[in-house]
Amino acid sequence: MARSAIVIGSGIGGLAMGIRLQSLGFETTILEKLDGPGGRAYTKRVDGFTFDMGPTVITVPHFIEELFALERGRPGLHLPDFPESVRGEDQRVREGPSGGPHTRRYVQIVPILPFYRIHFDDGSRFDYDGDPEHTRRQVAALGEPGDLEGYERFHRDAKAIFERGFLELGYTHFGDPLTMLRIVPDLLRLDAVRSLFSFTSKYFRSPKLRQVFSFETLLIGGNPLAVPAIYAMIHFVEKTWGVHFALGGTGALVRALVRKFEELGGRIRYNAEVVRINVLREGRKKVAKGVTLTDGSTLESDLVVSNADYAHTYLRLIDPQYRFWNADWVVKRRPQSMSLVVVYFGFRADGREGERLKHHNIILGPRYEGLLRDIFGRKILAKDFSQYLHIPTLTDPSLAPPGHHAAYTLVPVPHNGSGLDWELLGEPFADKVLRFLDERGYLPGLMERLVHKSFITPDYFEHTLNSYLGNAFGPEPILAQSAFFRPHNRSEDIQNLYLVGAGVQPGAGTPSVMMSAKMTARLIAQDFGLLEKAKGSPSVPQPA
Structure with missing residues (x-):
């Protein structure tokens, strides 16, 4: 049998x-x-909208x-x-x-192209699409003296980490200390044990470029100031095979x-x-x-x-x-990973959503390192925030009723070890995030065009998904x-x-x-x- x-x-x-x-x-x-x-x-379906609740x-x-x-x-x-x-x-x-x-x-x-449109608080932006020449032009325009040469070195070194850390070791199960000890010399040679943000800072003087080439670990629950630089391989994973979307x-x-x-x-x-x-x-x-x-x-x-x-x-x-x-x-x-507040919203289209926004958008706040320390270290809810705004109906209109868009915006927040009371904080915080998108011109008039709003907080991860302390991604x-x-x-x-x-x-x-x-x-x-x-x-x- x-x-x-x-x-x-x-x-x-x-x-x-x-x-x-x-x-x-x-x-x-x-x-x-x-x-x-x-x-x-x-998947959440409500009022004719289809929302992916997670990845x-x-x-x-x-x-x-x-x-x-x-x-x-x-x-x-x-x-x-x-x-x-x-x-x-x-x-x-x-x-x-x-x-x-x-x-x-x-x-x-x-x-999906670009992979992400990265918006900075001063209104500038970077389209991350993996195209070498387009990337170089944007680095030259956004960066400081020496950053273009720094990008070439970053590209070379991230590729070496990708080839060793992903292609060769990606499927290794480290079940005993000896397996780990064998790769330590390689990790040291590749400088892959320092923090990712420190690693990117070796190559770029521009704070914006340091953010562009380190933010991705936030999408898997990692603090760029703390995750090891082996995660620079994410840059090459996306560059090699692209970013994709399942229709529906x-x-x-x-x-x-x-x-x-x-x-x-x-x-x-x-x-x-x-x-x-x-x-x-x-x-x-x-x-x-x-x-x-x-x-x-x-x-x-x-x-x-x-x-x-x-x-x-x-x-x-x-x-x-x-x-x-x-x-x-x-x-x-x-240590557990951060948690999330995710706001799901449907709104009437005005036909201009695709002018400033793309399918995947990273909207960075005025602080980067300080905000990360608030989330992961101090575990407080700061006045400012960064967010990932996802508008899949720019690619697949079937996810919303005719003439509408379905979207969600994801905001990193501390896990429930913080003691924050999300029953009190959730609704005002969700409204604050949506008003930001409206008032800062990402989605002008959003609050008047809004026809559906719902949200989840760390409490959803803890009590519905049974995640310890409401973490969103497992151990940090x-x-x-x-x-x-x-x-x-x-x-x-x-x-x-x-x-x-x-x-x-x-x-x-x-x-x-x-x-x-x-x-x-x-x-x-x-x-x-x-x-x-x-x-x-x-x-x-x-x-x-």
Whole structure:
């Protein structure tokens, strides 16, 4: 008989994990607390508008293609992670459909240019599109003396970090200290252990350019002043494969992954919140044997994979008697990423939205370093803010009623360790953000044209998504929580318990959680003896 598996959570990481488990031959059930799939990538539909509630930036389309190409009994774990056909910058799709033939059977993905329009508080802007010549012209216009030469050196050094840190080491599971020690010389040689902001400051004198080439880690919950410079590789990840959008929103990608999972024979249950991972002692071993749901029912399985928040998994789902390496004090001492206030709004179009704004917009406030210290260090709600404004209807009008736009704007704020009372602060803060877009001319007359407004705060992440302290991205990606020091995808405490998603290796972000699923699948295949055939061709259990 085929072995069985349970995946807790239907985020993109959980869906990718389910697809890979099915391809390995397991009979897999995904359990989801919400009434629909996606987790952080849940879709809200209201008043004729469709809002992606979470991630909207899609990169590395061949990761998606790889998932849609999987078949039952053919997991492909021995194939190259980055075949030569996808390594070059000339592979980036600039127009027309993105992704490969298997992807196009399930969802249509299109490239977005520019990747981001970055707006500075003084009214100047930078279109980040990955085009070398266009980038150089903007660096020369926006920068200070020497910054253009600095860009050439930054480009060279970021490429070296990308090639080593992503192409060569991206799928490495750092499960033991020796694996980590082997790469330390490379990290030092590449100067990849200093903070990303310090790294960019070596190359640029202009404060604006330092922001342009360091802000991206905020989209995965990282403070540019604290994340290691290895994250400079994000620049080259986007430059190499571009930034893309799923027509119909990220929710269309989520639905496509659900369809693929179910085609492979997997089952998904909604309104099925897990309250306990069941552990049994077998001699000296502690083994995961299934889960218990809120209604008291239990499901048995040969393994459990948690796509839930890392801290929630250990602190809330597993009895302390079964935990040593992930004891309460260990989990609680890990710094958590920032949280978010996200305002979803629909408004009447005036036809001029695309003149100043693009699909993805980064609107930076008057402070950069000071604001980051307020969010991550002081954990206070500052008077100023920066935001990511997403207007997908500039690309896909079907997400709103005719003559309207659907948008969301995302503002980084401290997590709930701050003690801020969002029941009191939420509504005034959401209104303040929307008035800013109106009064500063990003969306003139917005308040008069507004037909829908809703928002989420750190409380949503804590109480609806079960994220510890309301974090939005899992443990903060600082050096002390990277590689070996980031939570592991195979539990050290409990046999047949695995983790996947933003909270574990390699980290947060849509491509990273898909990578996480492949890394975890390899560990499972190893543990269950599914990688025993010669030349790395997996032997997989077949259905009964």
